[in-house]
Amino acid sequence: MVHIQSLLYGSLTFALAAAIPSAATRQACNDITAALPGLDNVARPNSMRYNSEINDYYNHGLANLKPACVTFPKNALDVSKIVQVLNKYPDVKFAVKSGGHSPNEGAASVADGVLVALRDVTGTQYDAAKQVAYVKPGGHWFEVLAALAPTGRTVVGGRLGIVGIGGYLMQGGVSFISGQYGLAADNIVEYETVLANGTIAKINMDNNKDLMQAMRGAGSQFGITTKFTLRTYPIEKLWVGVRVYEVPHADFYNAFQDFIDNYSNHPNSATLYPLLASFDGIGPKASQADLQTKNLMQQAFDSLAGYSALRSEDYTAAFGTTKSAAAAAPKKNGTYIFPLLVNGPEPTSGTYAEMDKLPVKNQFGGSVLYADIINVSNAIWPLLGSMRTSFRTITLPTQKGNPGFFAEIESMWNEISAKHYKTAKGIVSHNIVAQPFPQAFGNESEARGGNAMGLTAKDKGRYVLEIAGLYVNDADAAMMQAVGKEFTDTLERHLQRTLRRNVLQASAVESYLPLFMNDAGSDQDVFGTYKEAAKIAALQKSVDPNGLWSKRAGGYKIRTGI
Numbered sequence: 001m002v003h004i005q006s007l008l009y010g011s012l013t014f015a016l017a018a019a020i021p022s023a024a025t026r027q028a029c030n031d032i033t034a035a036l037p038g039l040d041n042v043a044r045p046n047s048m049r050y051n052s053e054i055n056d057y058y059n060h061g062l063a064n065l066k067p068a069c070v071t072f073p074k075n076a077l078d079v080s081k082i083v084q085v086l087n088k089y090p091d092v093k094f095a096v097k098s099g100g101h102s103p104n105e106g107a108a109s110v111a112d113g114v115l116v117a118l119r120d121v122t123g124t125q126y127d128a129a130k131q132v133a134y135v136k137p138g139g140h141w142f143e144v145l146a147a148l149a150p151t152g153r154t155v156v157g158g159r160l161g162i163v164g165i166g167g168y169l170m171q172g173g174v175s176f177i178s179g180q181y182g183l184a185a186d187n188i189v190e191y192e193t194v195l196a197n198g199t200i201a202k203i204n205m206d207n208n209k210d211l212m213q214a215m216r217g218a219g220s221q222f223g224i225t226t227k228f229t230l231r232t233y234p235i236e237k238l239w240v241g242v243r244v245y246e247v248p249h250a251d252f253y254n255a256f257q258d259f260i261d262n263y264s265n266h267p268n269s270a271t272l273y274p275l276l277a278s279f280d281g282i283g284p285k286a287s288q289a290d291l292q293t294k295n296l297m298q299q300a301f302d303s304l305a306g307y308s309a310l311r312s313e314d315y316t317a318a319f320g321t322t323k324s325a326a327a328a329a330p331k332k333n334g335t336y337i338f339p340l341l342v343n344g345p346e347p348t349s350g351t352y353a354e355m356d357k358l359p360v361k362n363q364f365g366g367s368v369l370y371a372d373i374i375n376v377s378n379a380i381w382p383l384l385g386s387m388r389t390s391f392r393t394i395t396l397p398t399q400k401g402n403p404g405f406f407a408e409i410e411s412m413w414n415e416i417s418a419k420h421y422k423t424a425k426g427i428v429s430h431n432i433v434a435q436p437f438p439q440a441f442g443n444e445s446e447a448r449g450g451n452a453m454g455l456t457a458k459d460k461g462r463y464v465l466e467i468a469g470l471y472v473n474d475a476d477a478a479m480m481q482a483v484g485k486e487f488t489d490t491l492e493r494h495l496q497r498t499l500r501r502n503v504l505q506a507s508a509v510e511s512y513l514p515l516f517m518n519d520a521g522s523d524q525d526v527f528g529t530y531k532e533a534a535k536i537a538a539l540q541k542s543v544d545p546n547g548l549w550s551k552r553a554g555g556y557k558i559r560t561g562i
Contacts, residue, residue, distance in 0.1 A: 021068035021112040028089045028114055029069035035081040036073065043070045053117050058162075059103035061388040061474055067095075067115035074120045076192055076200045076226040082116055083224070084198040087548065095554050096224050098137045099164015103389040104522035106554030107220075108167065118166060121226055126151045132189055135228045137166030142378055145371040154235040154370055156184040159272070160377040169228055171517035172217040172453065174435060176341050176373070179267035181233060182444025185216035185451050192227035196548040200226075205449050214539045216451035219517055219526075220555040221540050239342040240373055241365015244335065247358050252336045253403035256434075258354035260398050261461040263438035266351050268343040275406070275465070276413050276432040280421040340365070341373070388477065390469035392484035393519035394491055395437065395529075397509035398461035405498065409465075412490055420483035426473030428480065437462040437516070453514045454531045460510035466519045484521055517556060527558045 021029075033042040043050035045066060053070050055063045073079045086094055093113035095106065102108055109115070122138040124147035133155050135144055142161030148154055156175040158168050173184025181187060190204040191212070201223070205212050215222050245252055256273065263269075338355075340347065346365065349356050399405055413432065421428060442459035445451050467487065469480045499506035514529045527533045537558040544550055550557060 022091065024089045025068045025092045025113060028085055028092045031085045031088070032069070032071050032082055032114070035085055036071065036078055041072050041074075041078075043072070045069075053097075053115070053119070054109075057100040057103075057109065059389040060386055061477060062100075062103070062105065062109040064474065065105065065109045065111040067110050068112055070115045070117050072117055072120050076121075076194055079116070079118075079121070079194045079224050079226055080198045080200055082114075083194055083196070083548070086114065086552075087196075087198070087546075090546075090552075093552055096166075096220060098166030099140050099162075099168075101162070101164040102167055103391050104520075104554075106522065108554070110554065116224065118224075118226075124148060126153065126232065131232050133230045133232050135165060135230055137164075137169075137225060137228070139165055141165060141168070142371070142375050145374055148232070149371055151232075152234060152236070153232040155230040155232055156181050156187045157374075158184075159374065161374040162377045162380070165228075166225060167220075168518065170215075170217075170225065171219050172451070173518060174437075174516070176238070176270045176370075177233070177235075177268075177343055178444075179263055179270060179436075179438070179440050180343065180444075181231070182441055182448060183217070183451065183453075183455075184230075186445045186448045187231040188216060188228055189231060190229035191215060191225050192229075193223040193225045195223045196544040196546065204229075209449065210535075211539055211543070213450045214452050214532075214536045217517060218452040218536055218540075218558075220553065221549045221558060222543055223549070235343070235370045237367040238370055238373060239340075239344065239346045239365055240368050241340055241346070241363060243338045243340060243355075243360050244362040245338060245358050246333050246335050246361045248332060249334050249407060250403040251358060252334070253406045254400070255354035255358055256338075257398040257400060257403070257461065259352055260436040260438050260463055261400070262353055263436060263440040263461075264443065265353065266347075267440050269347070269352070270341045270343075271339055271436065273338065273434040274431065275434045276410060277430070278413070278417050278421070279429045280424050280427070335361075386472060388471045388474065388480075390471075390477075390480045390484060390521070391519050392467040392469075392481075392488055392521040392524065393516050394465050394467075394488040395462055395513040395515055396465065396491075396495065397511070397513065398463065399498075399505060399509055402498070402505065408494065409491065412494065413487055416487050416490065417483055420479050420486070423479055424471075424473075425475040426471060428476055429470045430483070431468050433466045433468070435464045435466055435516075437464045452530060452532070452536055454512070459512070460508075462510050462513065464516045464519065468519075481521065481523070485523065488524075520556070524556075525559065526556045533558060 029042065036042060040049060043053065050070050054066065057063060071082055073082060086092060093110050094116060095108055095110035095113065096116045096118065097108035098118050100108055118138040120138060121136045123136050124144045125134045126148060127134065133148060135155065140161060141158035141163050144157055144165065145154060156177055159176055169184050169188065175184055190202060193201050193203055195201050203212055203215065417430060438461055439459045442455035443457045445455040446457045467484050469484065471480055499509065512531060515524055515526045517526045520526050527536065530536065540550065540558050
């Protein structure tokens, strides 16, 4: 009994000690307070501003990470002062937060360290003479679009208004208008960035082409960017709608891959195809009583699932026979709901090649202001107050003549998720979306000087699976990570086996498959998939010789050469 009490006492003592910031961290907070005088510039635990900031994450589970203090710089000079203080304390961890959209622990959150919140580094200004916008990293994309709306122009920005600005731009950023103009990062003309030594630098293609290219899509490892200069483009209304197909599985997925491979023929179009949706803890069907008593948590799931939830019953039933999708007859008709966005009027027949050859059961939509499309997500944000989220991704090549690969993806997911969902402690959900990542992106990237991903005009078609999880119980965090990891690991092995079995097929598909950082999980080695990782590592080391970003802050690390 005494031994057990000793163990309990020791565990409690350790837990309490771990929750107390180090003396160096406390002193760093004090020094930052002195460097940034003002009532609201540094917030301490249990203060109103501190609590508000640490609870404002897309993944509410990150609120469990309690920083020693939260700093609120107002401009680049304030950020420089914070960085100079942090350099004095080499053992103090820190994180930088823009909009807080990343669900990954440590990306924009820190326990017992210094959180640099860019909430007050905000604002968007349009320069009519240069046709660029000066955008600061604090806030969300709906604020940027609102500021630009009177000008009739826009920037390549987030597809959801609630997405944060800084992280989205630093990691690459796909937009509904990326087919025409490329990734968001490729449209950055200049970075105003605070480097590791506290210097406020202007980085552009004229004064440092290599560094500029490396920073596009490399995340937070080069400094804290306090202002982006972005290209702008004319924008009016987009046609937004849905096509409903009832066609054989093979016909639909061959046409979908043709849509991706021929993006350059219809660059003003975009889609986010809801490939899979699975739920546990809600059930495949809701009774009338359930609908009448449904709480906000369940409503949030419904809102986020959207049209992809229409297929959830099929996938829930498929858990019982996990091979059902792969075994499905390729000539048997299925129902496919294909969302479509067009920067222009309603698409006419022939615009989408093979997709237009399929019989369309129904098509509906209408012209909508661009800002209104982006702002649809704003109503969901308050419902996420108690939600935990997870991301994971995998990049796959289009495979003409192998539409069955999509059935194999579905079968794999059904089997793996069903196994893990059995251990769920609360409501859990995943939505898997297929995002085109076409050669058109490489065209635009190369024309603008390139990016960290190394996209080129010679690329073949790719698509990215975004595996987005929602859950409510912290106890399910490990399971949500595990199901995504097993799925992407299994799918990667299966892809390689598939391509090895068909040498001709392997030579015809894209072999360079970099991970898309915006959608990646915290344990995924994003830079390990970049073909110029060694060059990026050397550039990172040149501006961060002591490892301020690479060793002490969160985010994806460049392992090669460091």
